[in-house]
Amino acid sequence: MNWYSEDDKLLRRYLLNDVTAEERRLVEGRLLNDGDVQTAEEEPDFVDRLLLAEDELIDDHALGALSERERVLFDSNFAINSERRQKLIIAEGVVAQAAADMELRSLNRDREQVDSQAERSEGDTSIDVKIEWLHRLFFPSWKIVVYATITLALGLGIWRLFKSEPDLVRARKEIRQVYSFKRPLEIRISGYEYAMFPKTLGEEQGGFDYVALDRAERFLLDELAKQPTVETQHELGRLYLARKKFDQAEAILQLALQAEPNNASLHADLGAVFFEKWERQRSARSTSGQSGEQNTESDGLKQRSINHLTKALSLDGSLREARFNLALLYQTSNQIPQALEEWEKYLKDDPASPWAEEAERNLRMLK
Amino acid sequence: MKSLPELMKNRSMTEEEFKRFLNWLDVDREFAAQTYEKLRRRLIVYFIKRQCSAAEDLSDTVLNAAMEHFLKQNALLLGQPLPYIFGIARNVYRQHLNKQISLDGDVDWQRLSFPDFSEETSEKERRSVCLRACLGELKDQDRQLFLLYYLKKNEALDEYRIRLAAQFGLTINALRLKMMRLRDQLRSCITTCQQKAEA
DSSP states (O other): OOOOOOHHHHHHHHHHTOOHHHHHHHHHHHHHGGGGGGOOSSSSHHHHHHHHHHHHHHHHHHOSSSHHHHHHHHIIIIIIIIIHHHHHHHHHHHHHHHHHHHHHHHHHHHHHHHHHHHHHHTTTOOOHHHHHHHHHHHOOOOHHHHHHHHHHHHHHHHHHHTTHHHHHHHHHHHHHTTTTTOOOOSSTTOOOOOBOOOOOOOOGOOOOOOHHHHHHHHHHHHHHHHHOHHHHHHHHHHHHHHOOOHHHHHHHHHHHHHHHHHHHOHHHHHHHHHHHHHHHHHHHHHHHHHOOOOHHHHHHHHHHHHHHHHHHHHHHTTTTHHHHHHHHHHHHTOHHHHHHHHHHHHHHHHHSSHHHHHHHHHHHOOO | OOOHHHTTTOOOOHHHHHHHHHHHSSSSSSHHHHHHHHHOOOOOOHHHHHTTTTTTHHHHHHHHHHHHHHHSSSSHHOOOOOHHHHHHHHHHHHHHHHHSSSSGOOOGGSSSOOOOTTTTHHHHHHHHHHHHHHHHSSOHHHHHHHOOOOOOOOOOOOHHHHHHHHTTTTOHHHHHHHHHHHHHHHHHHHHHHHHHHOO
């Protein structure tokens, strides 16, 4: 059982302008002539299939499920009219909404589990004991007044403590706190302070306060639901990147870039996302010995990373995160002259920070 | 085969403009005229299959709109003619359906009350608010299916969609057609919502 029939595959290629002249004649002949063929209600006819193929190409693009070749053809041959671009924007919005919805569902599920566990343990106490306990707690009646006063004072205190800060600020504080001792990735994420990167722990490194990170993620999702801004999208994108949720990071940063296409930091962080995706695909390939199409796809990721990082630098030549990541990318892909050049440029701009020490170490190693 | 004046009946364009339009359909003049006739017939069938009583009028609406777009814009930006024109047919059908209140359980978007937008609300914010409001208008089960369909997965997308169809008791084709209907509904709703926001 396949999702796409041979007709669907042909129509996808036709829409992407990736067919021979003969295939084009065949498709267009069927589009104009197949209408008289009776089809079952559930069976789409050829024109329906064309419209489905168009929708599904857009969906697959929004879901990041197109191959690199299809993506290039999509951009150059397919998404050329405003209606298709509009449909793509809606599809990307739905993808982001679906991810946010699922995050909230999973958080609610976790909370319900915690609540039900608490209820189960309370259920073990007998009713008589509960009544006696309540009696001692609330009588004589002056105790109720004291409790009410304490509760009110505490409530006010907590409200002042938390309500004075917007969700975005609270989330940012939580995140910076968690990543203040060590950082999760070797690349630089914009706005994150320096923290060491323990290379030896490799991919399985842990030790981050995931409860605080979950909480921060929830704050950001709440904030986005209340008032979606590029700043919040960017913060969530950075968090997804740090938590290695690369697809989600890519989606949300792309969304933010649609609103602010000339935001250098957004380009730098999206470049970092593609760098990490490329790096993982490259490692997986070298482990399994795959080649061919995966090679092209992986090269595409690397190229997209370079494009975004250089775009960031063209918009803001002093953006250290972008320069650092570009140097690291060249170093990782063994492009030594380019890596040396970028590290040297980095050190000219940032000669004395802890990041500079790492840059210097890398420079010495390459020399 | 019909002559050029016969083909141009009910079209508000000059002969020269009409020839350019035919040339867009097919560079070979003779085939282009045939293609035009076949296309018109195919559009009528498209609307008849969707139980539209005024199928001929609707197909003329489609062709007039296509010609108007063609004359106003660079043809290269419209893309391939047949997909472009069938795309217009789809919009015309959706608008036709929206005029018929609550047909087949569809929602009359014009009657919905959307959130209030202040003047400072950006286009992106409006789109986002409209998207959420419109998702909220879908039936619970449809919304659940819709969002699950758009959920990014680590597994192969085809396999995930096939499992999703099974989970909702649908065949692959039924799920694909249902998704197409839901997408159309959502797009109509978002367009209406955005128009109201801009008004």
